Amino acid sequence: MSGFFRLLARNRLALAGLIVMGLVVLLALLTPLLPLADPDVTNTANRFKPPLSEGALLGTDHLGRDLLSRLMWGTRLSLAVGFAAAVxxxxxxxxxxxxxxxYGGRTDNVIMRGVDMLMAFPYILLALAIVAALGPGLMNALIAVAAxxxxxxxxxxxGITVGIAHKEFVDAARLSGMTDARIIATEVLPNVVPVIVIAMSTTVGWMILETAGLSFLGLGSQPPQADLGSMLGEARSALITNPHTSVVPGVMILIIVMAINLLGDGVRDALDPRLKSGALSRPMPTTLVDRSAPVPKPSDDGLLSITALETQFRVKDRVYRAVGGVDLHVEPGECLGIIGESGSGKSVTALSIMGLVASPPGVITGGAAYYRGDDLIGAPYEVLRSLRGRHVAYIFQDPLATLHPLYTVGDQLIEAVRAHHPTPRAEARVRAISLLKSVRIPNAEQRIDSYPHEMSGGMRQRVGIAMALANDPDIIIADEPTTALDVTVQAQILSLLNDLRRERGLAIIFITHDFGVVAQLCDRVAVMYAGRIVEGGPTDTILNAPAHPYTSRLMACVPELGQGRRVLAAIPGLPPAVDNLPTGCAFADRCHKVQPACRTADIPLSGPxxxxxxxxxxxxTASSEASA
Amino acid sequence: MTLALRLTGLSKDFPVGKRLFGPPRAVVHAVQPVTLDVEEGETLGIVGESGCGKSTLARILVGLLQPTSGTIEIAGKPLDNADPAVFGRMIQYVFQDPISSLNPRKTIRQIMEAPLRHLHGMSADARSARIREIFAAVNLREEFLDRYPHEFSGGQAQRIGIARALAADARILILDEPVSALDVSVQAQVLNLLADLKTQFGLTYLFISHDLAVVEAVSDRVAVLYFGAVVEVGPAEQVFARPRHPYTRLLADSAPVVGRPLSAPEARETELPDPLNPPRGCAFRARCAHASALCGETAPALEQQPDGVWVACYHPLTGAG
Structure with a gap:
């Protein structure tokens, strides 16, 4: 709750709205206790007294009634009716x-078509019809506005409920023996309340206006009772001669509705989970670079060589060291595997190369990534843009999320081709068809006009690969490209990638958590843990004789086909949080070989x-492995 | 051995393109009639690729979906009541996504109490005693009870999901991809916990997964599903080592294994059969190298081979390799 107020207070306008609204509500509540004149006593001798005159601070109206008193009582009534209608x-x-x-299905259909019919009427016409049927009066105006x-x-x-009703926790509640009524009350309702509050906070202002509108037309509050709308209505005839009688209620309506709308926007921003992280700002086109240490010199090996790369996420006062000094290099035609669990920094490493980590909160704080001798970290946006897709291309995990659902795959491929090579559309289309053929999509001439949802997961991932190949890149960075696919499809995609790198001399950086995939595809492999490489080298060496305890135990706890039923050697505990890394080895707390020396100082990556x-x-070593 | 669960001709059709009146435009046979026996204390693995009907079958088994035909018997007694609460006392479900199966606005204690209160009508004291017992069994600390789901890692949340299923005191657990959302190092922790609980409470598991290696490591028997039908059932150590159905063979050959060279076992560009327009005869025919004219006539029935493995194929592989 205090978090909610802190978020709300960050929005200055919402805070102003809250203060103004608080004052108005306080005055409305205190009205009966204040020494005000009776709002309904007429005194025609004193009609149309100007503001600031003796005994009437805001003047009097056409019947000589005290405007200040009527304003206070009227505000009280308008607010009450508006809030009641909203509730x-x-x-x-x-x-x-x-x-x-x-309940969905037919219940949903019948109810929602009824609601649609109500919505088809202009709202003021509908309100007028309701008041006409029930007769004028404040209560009936309230009913009309609410309806x-x-x-x-x-x-x-x-809309919100449909999403929640299909969540797994609702199924779980059913299996716990809860009835539908109880599920609605205790599982669904608590999850929709924030949405109700948001919707209310943004509509209360409207409802006050609508009630005032009906009163203005003489259909709401009846004389002599004052509300803001009827005060305006009665003052209409004297608008030119005595404008203060209209201005006074008009200004009050303005103040109330402005304050409520500002406050409502603030409440929505503070409660909406998507806006909660404060990520209202648009990410920048490239990742922020803030390197304090001198940039490492290029070592002249490799097509792409990454040196001491460090990427952090800065959220409020916490610093998450997602990548803490990573060295990698890859040669043409080579496949480098990066293996690690979620949170090990493998994806952030890959995204940092081309400045694709979202900023804020991501910041590259050190290191360099040399592509053919040029440092990509901190390169201007135009340079990165000309390299992205053209020389270094990405393939992502979920092909459904990376393809735009409203364009055909052909349109998207043609766009990818023309982004770097301005060619006529027809020519680009021919190229797109040949790309689809090169990833072995059957019937490419027809499939090019399909939408992503018309294709299977495997076919979509082939399109993703075709798009990555569109500009003949030197390097493809594939981030778990087969994790979402079935095994039979995975085998096809892997052999496709393998053929492509042999035919075209592509360098592939393949990110995965599957040792089987690494063994079959990759020449070299790097194992990441808590943002750093803990072991790297030729795939055969590492898989046959892992030297780091983490690698060895990770391999032991993954079941492998053909080994039959067995107890798995689980690794106890969890990886450390990267905002609070221990001194020394990050794996020490979970390691069975830990010694005091492991926790004293930073451990370098050593070996030939x-x-x-x-x-x-x-x-x-071979002997310790046998005993472990 | 006594039977824990018997499914007889269980099937599920989904109407597609519903109209306000009149019959739907088409019907998808998500689960073809399935007949399976599960023995008490057994782990039956169910594998298949996406869209093969394994989750639909699981949801029928716990009463979240009504079968179109067929019966479910638990411990010899037919279950003809559609009330999930009746199912809940006998058969429980562990969900794939541990976080989304916990209501974000409830504390763990409220989540754990629901089955105890609504299925068993326990008093407050009995409930807290039982929760303490279960939490000890799944290695969770009691101070977690007053926290909210978002404070837990995937592995911890999955332990809570398992604890909730145990609280219902059902003898049969349906585990629907219980570790596929977890990191590999946490997967092993949860799989070992499940094995311990099974011996401790005498449970029977139906373990559904797309990961052949995981299924092989935990199951006694494995059933392979393809296009809504069981195509092979056999002992876990045999099914993938000596597959009898060509589809099982394809699955086993596709799994990435350290030390086996990369190859695409299926060179042809095939797509799964269209559920709206199912092929005549065997659904695997178009992808099968051994298909004959007979396969195009009628779908083969699941039949027991001399070595005890059940296969739905006219031309089962010899199992030599």
Missing amino acids: IAATLGAAIGIIAGF VNIPFFARNIR SDGNRVRCIFPM
Whole structure:
């Protein structure tokens, strides 16, 4: 709750709205206690007294009634009616929306078509019709305003409920023996309340205006009772001669609605989970670079060589060291595997190369990435843009999320081709078809006009690969490209990638958590843990004789086909949080070979530069491995 | 051995393109009639690729979906009640995504109490005693009870999901991809915990997964599903080592294994059969090297081979390799 107020207070305008609204509500509550004149006593001798006159601070109206008193009582009434209408509309609308969304099917269809019919009327016409049917009066105006706003709530809440009703925790509640009514009350409702509050906070202002509108037309509060709308209505005839009688209620309406709307926007921003992290700002086109240490010199090996790369995420006052000094290099035609668990920094390393880490909160704080001798870290956006896709291309895990659902795969491929090579569209289309053929999509001439949803997961990933190949890149960075695919499809995609690198001399950086995939595809492999490489070298060496205890134990706890039923050697504990890394070895707390020396100082990656390099002072040897 | 669970001709059709009145435009047979026996204390692995109907089958088994035909018997008694609460006392479900199976606005204690209160009507004291017992069994600390789901890692949340399933005191657990959302080092922790709980509480597992290696490591028997039908059932150590159905063979050959050279076992560009327009005869026919005219006539039935493995194929592989 205090977090909510802190977020709200960050928005200055919302805070101003909150203060103004608080004052107005306080005055409205205190009105009966204040020494005010009776708002309904007429005194025609004193009619149209100007503001600041004796005994009437804001003057008097056409019947000589005290305007200040009428304003206070009128505000009190308008606020009460507006809030009451909002609460009624929200309660009924939410109830309708939850029932329609939760039960779905025919119930949903019947209810929502009814709501659609209500929405088809202009709202003021509908309100007028309701008041006409029930007769004028403040209560009936309240009913009309509430009824008019029910569809808005019903539609909003239904949409949210549909999403929640299909969540697994609702199924779990059913299996726990809960009835539908109880599931709605205890599982669904708590999850839609924030949405109801957001919808209410942004509509209360409207409802006050609508009530005032009906009163202005003489359909709401009846004389002599004052509310803001009826005060305006009565002052209309004297608008030119005595403008203060209209200005006074008009200014109050302005103040109230402005304050509520500002406050409502603030409440929405503070409650909306998507905006909660404060990430309202748009990410920059390239990752921020803030290197304090001198940039390392290029070592002249490799097509792409990464030296001492460090990437951090800075969220509020915490610093997450996602990548803490990574060295990698890759040669043409070579496949380098990066293996690690989630949070080990393998994806952030890959994204840092081309400045694709979202900033804020990502910052590259050290190191360099040399592509053919030029440092990519800190390169201007135009340079990176001309390299992205053209020389270094990415393939991502989820092909459905990387392809735009509203364009055909052909349109997207043609765009990828023309982004770097301005060619006529027809020519680009021919190229796109040949790309689809090169990733062995059957019937490429027809499939080019398919939308992503019309293709299977394997076919979509082939399109993703075709797009990466569009500009004949030198390097492809593939981030878990087969994790979302079935095994039979995975085998096809892997052999496709393998053929492509042999035919075209592509360098591939392949990120995965699967040792089987690494063994089959990669020449060299780097194992990452807590943002650093703990072991790297030729794939055969590492898989046959892992030197780092983490590598060895990670391999032991993954079941492998053909080994039959067995107890797996699990690694106890969890990887450390990268905002609070221990001194020395990050794996020490989970390691069975840990010694006091492991925790005293930073451990370097050591070993021959062309062989197996390991970040461990007590590496596994053949004998210790046998006993472990 | 006594039977824990018997499925007889269980199937599920989904209407596609529903109209306000009249029949739907088409029907998808998500699960073809499935007949399976599960013995008490056994782990039956169910493998298949996405869209093969394994999750639909699981949801029928716990009563979240109504079968179109067929019956479920638990411990010899038919289950003809559609009430999930009746199912809940006998058969429970562990979900794939540990975080989204916990209501973000409830504390762990509230989540754990639901099955105890609604399925067993326990008093507050009995509930907290039982929760303490279960939490000890799944290696969770009691101070977690007053926290909210977002404070837990995937592995911890999955332990809570397992604890909730145990609280219902059901003898059969359906584990629907229970470790596929977890990191590899945490996977092994959860798999070992499941093995311990099985012996401790005498449970029967149906372990659903797309990961052949995981299924092989935990199961006694494995059933392979393809296009909504069981195509092979056999002992875990045999099914992938000596596959009898050509599809099982394809699966086993596709799995990446250290030390085996990379090859695409299926060179042809094939796509799964279209559920809206299912092929006649064997659904695997178009991808199968051994297909004959007979395969195009009628779908083969699941039949027991001399070595005890059940295969739905007219031309089962010899199992020599």
